[in-house]
Amino acid sequence: MNTNIKSQPTIFVIFGGTGDLNARKLAPALYNLYLEGWLPEQFALIGTGRTKLSDDDFRERMLKDINEFSRSGEAKEDKWQGFVPNVYYQAADVQNADTYQEFANRIKQLEEEWKTEANVIYYLAVAPNFFPVIAENLSKAGLTTDVERTRIVIEKPFGHDLESAKELNKLLGCIFQEKQIYRIDHYLGKETVQNIMAFRFANAIMEPLWNRNNIEHVQISVTEQLGVGERTGYYDGSGALRDMIQNHLLQLLCIVAMEPPVNFTAEEVRDRKVDVLRAMRRFTPDSVRDSAVRGQYGPGWIEGEKVPGYREEPGANPESNTETFAAVKFFVDNWRWQGVPFYLRTGKRLHRSASIITIQFKDVPHSIFPPEMADTMRKNRLVISIQPEMSIRLQVQAKRPGVDMVLNTVDMVFDYKGTYVAQAPEAYETLLLDVMLGDQTLFMRADQVEEAWDLVMPILNAWQNRASQNFPNYSADSWGPEVAEALVAKDGFHWFTIPLSSKK
């Protein structure tokens, strides 16, 4: 891997250049990389979609999107003028094999201008049913033959179930080598998620504690205040388990549970993560009933505003049984984690948006302090807050100041805001740069995707077989259905939250 990005001529072809993902995430991310000096000296972005646009039309749209969605705010005229000559547009229907010759011509033209060969990255920001046809048409047009210089980025969802994920892997594998395939899971690009590996493996004090001897249970909770809104077309065929748990939350679990890699290389890190998925206890129809619960939001009030239930969202099926909330208890059957439950939950239209990992440690073996000496008494917890607060808190017992001996629970806090001045990059900035650098550490490998699907399939199957649900079973602005509380309560726990300064 060449880490000097400046000297790597790169052409980004974005299929779905006129779509929402490009507008909100990809275009702002590439622009911010430019602002921070992380783009190659010779760089071009070719947007594509069916819409007929000139280069200038597309540039205008992109400026509008950047002004609206970039974390760096509105583009400054001089900076924009520096970036915009690198932006082009090519109208094309991805299903028409003939149009791919036009990409080949544009690429050739740029390489001739630059007097050098370029790395070419095909980013598939289109609906998943187009992934196979684009890969095949790129191949037919002879655009995939340079294994060292050609990469393909596949957006989520990667398959709808195990079988379709395997099919897609197989098809991609016939055209590309694994080292050319970048399967996006944007959670892996988040600053705070990457920091979990730094926290675990760059500090000596954590590793001796990080196992079943000291840890009682782990919670991974990704709650969202937003509803499904305009996305019912996609979401109704997906649901919370496919949309969030199969990918993002299980990846978080892997990072928490993985063994220390030998080094920080893509294969080593991904090997250790897939080991976790392989070690995870498989579900039976009975264990699904005990371990997995779901919900769907009904209407409610959020900050004084009435919001519709899922079944009343635009375009929704008024009898839909799709889950907008899921909570699952997992086990990792290996020496480190035997008997330690990992509770994962996610849902939409919940009381607050917060992504938090909580590691609850076991109680002290013997307390020398009687209960009356404690104002508050809790087991130690390590709380890794991914967003919107970016922090790590270690909750410990301490003596409250005073002449008497009274204990309470205090937080030892590392928070990004107080520690660093610079704004953290968006996940897509990190991930797009890594694609350009050829670093696959933060991308999903074929076997990881398949193991994760294999793990959740019994839940999906059981839920499909028991389709009729008493939905909605939680109201907007709540913390989800009662069954989710019951899932942890029967093991003597409750779901943790942290007091947050901001809401989304």
Ligand SMILES: NC(=O)C1=CN([C@@H]2O[C@H](COP(=O)(O)OP(=O)(O)OC[C@H]3O[C@@H](n4cnc5c(N)ncnc54)[C@H](OP(=O)(O)O)[C@@H]3O)[C@@H](O)[C@H]2O)C=CC1
């Ligand atoms: N939007 C988001 O926040 C996220 C999206 N994703 C994934 O990204 C992908 C794109 O999503 P999103 O941007 O929201 O989708 P949109 O519906 O907003 O955009 C779809 C894009 O595909 C293009 N397109 C559709 N049909 C064709 C065709 N036959 N030939 C050429 N281009 C075509 C459209 O261009 P035109 O209309 O000009 O033809 C448009 O640019 C999906 O896989 C989605 O799951 C993943 C995470 C988040």
Ligand SMILES: O=C1O[C@H](COP(=O)(O)O)[C@@H](O)[C@H](O)[C@H]1O
């Ligand atoms: O992939 C997805 O993620 C978002 C949540 O991402 P975040 O970065 O805002 O936490 C989720 O809303 C969406 O349904 C899902 O497809």
